[in-house]
Amino acid sequence: MVVLRREIGDVLRDARQRQGRTLREVSSAARVSLGYLSEVERGQKEASSELLSSICDALDVPLSLVLREVSDRVAVAEGLHIPDTVPADLAAGAGIGVDRTLGGDAGWAMPRSELAPVG
Numbered sequence: 001m002v003v004l005r006r007e008i009g010d011v012l013r014d015a016r017q018r019q020g021r022t023l024r025e026v027s028s029a030a031r032v033s034l035g036y037l038s039e040v041e042r043g044q045k046e047a048s049s050e051l052l053s054s055i056c057d058a059l060d061v062p063l064s065l066v067l068r069e070v071s072d073r074v075a076v077a078e079g080l081h082i083p084d085t086v087p088a089d090l091a092a093g094a095g096i097g098v099d100r101t102l103g104g105d106a107g108w109a110m111p112r113s114e115l116a117p118v119g
């Protein structure tokens with residue numbers, strides 16, 4: 001059975017570790033206790049939408065990308081195929097991977113400041 005809080009925690013931990021940041025650094029920036037952030041990352045606590053937004057801001061990762069990664073992981077756990085939504089030529093031009101499998105870097109390759117808003 002997929003537990004949503006575990007998937008959210010895994011995605012947040014992966015983002016933090018990819019940045020080479022400590023729990024202490026991120027908890028301070030997000031203004032949440034180190035112990036609580038640790039419990040969120042381990043899937044032991046449910047993060048409110050406000051707390052999740054604060055953690056994403058501290059990580060400089062858009063909430064939408066975190067939620068998309070969580071959604072993709074849940075879909076894989078449910079046995080669903082996740083089609084790539086980024087055309088290969090566009091992804092190559094942007095310098096990001098096309099692979100949306102777990103552990104791929106699509107979407108995480110650029111900091112928020114380099115992502116272009118839609119519309």
